[in-house]
Amino acid sequence: MGEAEPIVRFENATIGYRHHPLLSGIDLAIAAGEFVGIVGPNGGGKTTLLRTLLGLLRPLGGVVRARRPGGGAVRFGYVIQREHLDRIFPLSAFEVVRMGRTARLGLLRFPDAEDRRKSLAAMACVGIGELADRPFRDLSGGQQQRVLIARALALEPDILALDEPTNGMDIAGEGAVMDILAGLHRQGMTILLISHVLSTVMNRADRLVFIRHDPRMFRAGATADMVRPDVLAELYGTSVRVAEVGGHRVALREIDAVAANAGPGGDRPAGTE
Amino acid sequence: MPGFFDHSEIWLNQVLAGLVAGAVCGYLGVWVVLRRVVFVAAALGEVAGLGVVMAFFLALHFVPDPAPPAGQASAPRATVALSSPPAGPRSGRAADDAHDDARDDAGVGEPQAGVLSDDDLAAFLTEVGVEQAGQAMGTADAGASPEAGADGGAAAVARRGEVFDEQGVRAYAAPPTGAKRSGGSGGHAEPEVPPWLQPMAVAVVFVVVAASLLSATPRYRRITQESVVGFAYLAASGLLVLVAARIPQGTHEIRHVLYGDSVALDPGQLQVLLGTAGAVALLHVLMFKEFLFVSFDPETAQASGIRTRTVGLLLLVGIGVVIATASRAIGALPAFAFLVLPAVGALLCVSSLRAAFMLAATLGAAASFLGYYLAWVWNFPAGATRAVTAAVLVVPALVVRAVRGS
Numbered sequence: 001m002g003e004a005e006p007i008v009r010f011e012n013a014t015i016g017y018r019h020h021p022l023l024s025g026i027d028l029a030i031a032a033g034e035f036v037g038i039v040g041p042n043g044g045g046k047t048t049l050l051r052t053l054l055g056l057l058r059p060l061g062g063v064v065r066a067r068r069p070g071g072g073a074v075r076f077g078y079v080i081q082r083e084h085l086d087r088i089f090p091l092s093a094f095e096v097v098r099m100g101r102t103a104r105l106g107l108l109r110f111p112d113a114e115d116r117r118k119s120l121a122a123m124a125c126v127g128i129g130e131l132a133d134r135p136f137r138d139l140s141g142g143q144q145q146r147v148l149i150a151r152a153l154a155l156e157p158d159i160l161a162l163d164e165p166t167n168g169m170d171i172a173g174e175g176a177v178m179d180i181l182a183g184l185h186r187q188g189m190t191i192l193l194i195s196h197v198l199s200t201v202m203n204r205a206d207r208l209v210f211i212r213h214d215p216r217m218f219r220a221g222a223t224a225d226m227v228r229p230d231v232l233a234e235l236y237g238t239s240v241r242v243a244e245v246g247g248h249r250v251a252l253r254e255i256d257a258v259a260a261n262a263g264p265g266g267d268r269p270a271g272t273e
Numbered sequence: 274m275p276g277f278f279d280h281s282e283i284w285l286n287q288v289l290a291g292l293v294a295g296a297v298c299g300y301l302g303v304w305v306v307l308r309r310v311v312f313v314a315a316a317l318g319e320v321a322g323l324g325v326v327m328a329f330f331l332a333l334h335f336v337p338d339p340a341p342p343a344g345q346a347s348a349p350r351a352t353v354a355l356s357s358p359p360a361g362p363r364s365g366r367a368a369d370d371a372h373d374d375a376r377d378d379a380g381v382g383e384p385q386a387g388v389l390s391d392d393d394l395a396a397f398l399t400e401v402g403v404e405q406a407g408q409a410m411g412t413a414d415a416g417a418s419p420e421a422g423a424d425g426g427a428a429a430v431a432r433r434g435e436v437f438d439e440q441g442v443r444a445y446a447a448p449p450t451g452a453k454r455s456g457g458s459g460g461h462a463e464p465e466v467p468p469w470l471q472p473m474a475v476a477v478v479f480v481v482v483a484a485s486l487l488s489a490t491p492r493y494r495r496i497t498q499e500s501v502v503g504f505a506y507l508a509a510s511g512l513l514v515l516v517a518a519r520i521p522q523g524t525h526e527i528r529h530v531l532y533g534d535s536v537a538l539d540p541g542q543l544q545v546l547l548g549t550a551g552a553v554a555l556l557h558v559l560m561f562k563e564f565l566f567v568s569f570d571p572e573t574a575q576a577s578g579i580r581t582r583t584v585g586l587l588l589l590v591g592i593g594v595v596i597a598t599a600s601r602a603i604g605a606l607p608a609f610a611f612l613v614l615p616a617v618g619a620l621l622c623v624s625s626l627r628a629a630f631m632l633a634a635t636l637g638a639a640a641s642f643l644g645y646y647l648a649w650v651w652n653f654p655a656g657a658t659r660a661v662t663a664a665v666l667v668v669p670a671l672v673v674r675a676v677r678g679s
Binding site for chain 2: 054055056073075076077078079080084085086088089090091092095096099100102103105107108110111135151152155161
């Protein structure tokens with residue numbers, strides 16, 4: 001954790017759905033400007049943790065606070081899993097991005113030229129300025145993801161929270177999205193990124209949160225401390241080791257790591273991926 | 274069509290109401306289709322119908338009879354209005370039969386609830402310039418009197434059976450006092466139905482409550498949300514028939530509400546529809562961006578601080594209130610048709626939300642007018658003709674999209 005005053009704090013929190021607690025005793029603090037990756041197997045409680053932080057779910061116990069250091073509520077720029085969006089809406093990319101201004105404007109106020117400018121600037125920031133008039137539903141997965149990131153940025157958030165933003169993307173698309181997030185982080189944006197793919201997160205995040213519902217596990221720490229074989233084995237329930245390929249770390253199930261050492265074609269990062 | 278434009282005094286209010294309802298329902302239909310709540314809209318339509326029959330039922334049982342004027346014997350009540358309700362469960366068909374039987378018992382010339390007597394009707398039709406109206410309307414079977422006033426509007430009315438049936442014109446001519454318990458020309462005092470028991474008011478209350486309950490329904494793990502809506506739909510439909518079975522004099526009104534067979538329309542109902550449409554339009558102007566965000570991505574909207582449940586409820590209540598008022602004015606069948614079909618056609622044809630709203634509203638209004646006109650030309654029930662017309666307008670778009678595979 002950084003030295004700055006945290007803007008997000010879980011104190012002995014219990015998360016879950018009504019009558020169905022998933023994890024309890026959660027203590028976590030996130031400081032402004034951090035890049036935190038939340039990693040765990042599917043169904044492990046990552047999205048539940050994020051939804052609790054965003055206020056979409058109430059904590060079943062303990063306290064969850066999200067306050068700016070100077071006071072006032074934290075503004076979250078939430079990037080939902082794009083699979084959850086309904087593609088029958090005939091909206092342009094720009095119209096989707098401009099939705100991000102809705103909460104800023106408040107009730108009974110109409111978007112004006114300033115909102116348009118900020119929405120277009122957010123699109124330019126993620127490199128999709130030329131897609132403004134294209135139908136959202138006709139865009140590729142990677143382009144749609146960028147539109148959703150731009151929408152979150154249009155809100156001018158304190159924290160950018162992304163839920164599996166690279167799901168279903170090819171390597172190029174995933175790399176492009178992660179480059180955008182790294183760029184935003186360098187500019188000082190606080191980023192919370194959920195992924196079930198450890199390799200996607202551990203090369204970018206300052207800190208990692210490992211979360212697993214069954215058997216229960218919640219652990220947070222600096223990335224270097226978290227990607228140790230013993231910790232990963234506890235998270236995934238199998239032997240995992242981290243190898244470095246071309247300057248990037250990849251997580252490999254032990255059997256794959258053995259195959260990778262044996263020769264070409266055996267370096268597929270399975271199990272943890 | 275000869276005669277159609279010569280008798281605008283009969284259809285003008287109904288056509289205006291149809292245009293407004295078609296346009297507003299067409300616009301709202303885009304939200305209904307995009308939010309995938311077509312079944313919810315259908316349930317709200319049934320609930321609105323239930324509200325109407327409940328208004329009749331409550332007026333029948335809870336509005337006290339006025340004392341007859343001094344020195345005058347108590348006027349004979351319409352048999353239908355005061356007849357004991359039939360015992361045991363009745364199907365909708367049985368309710369209709371009971372109503373028909375009751376009509377036979379009472380005689381068609383007998384004053385009935387919510388409509389005019391023969392004398393008043395004749396006076397009304399004469400007043401609006403329809404010659405020989407009294408003879409035409411005074412017969413037991415309006416459709417069997419083509420000889421009565423062959424050149425007049427009443428004759429056209431008489432010939433057209435369902436479209437221009439006797440009771441439809443009676444209902445049109447009746448003063449806008451809502452549910453009543455007795456005829457209006459017997460020389461005896463009318464029971465005053467309080468505003469809160471007016472069918473429109475009760476329907477709106479029912480729809481608002483139903484919309485609130487449906488939007489607050491918890492998610493069940495073992496059944497789909499659609500099943501809960503189906504529960505509401507079926508419960509409202511069944512209750513509607515059951516309550517209607519206890520108020521036989523209301524079955525005709527109910528038929529008009531359900532199928533939209535009314536030829537004409539009371540100006541008061543047109544004004545209510547215009548007021549409702551204006552209020553809902555204002556709501557959508559002021560809250561369009563919230564409606565759009567909450568409809569497209571409720572989770573992100575909530576995460577960014579928007580009260581999604583309240584916004585969603587407002588949108589649904591607005592739709593429900595329009596359903597209630599449009600159902601009362603033009604009938605539930607065409608209102609529901611305009612709430613789905615124009616939006617379907619528009620969303621198939623265009624790729625922008627703004628264009629979809631405009632096209633759907635235009636298609637709704639066009640289908641309403643064209644349907645009413647065709648009903649006149651071909652002697653069909655107006656409500657069903659409007660619904661079928663709206664469906665026909667969608668067919669080309671369906672075919673084109675099917676061929677293109679998009």
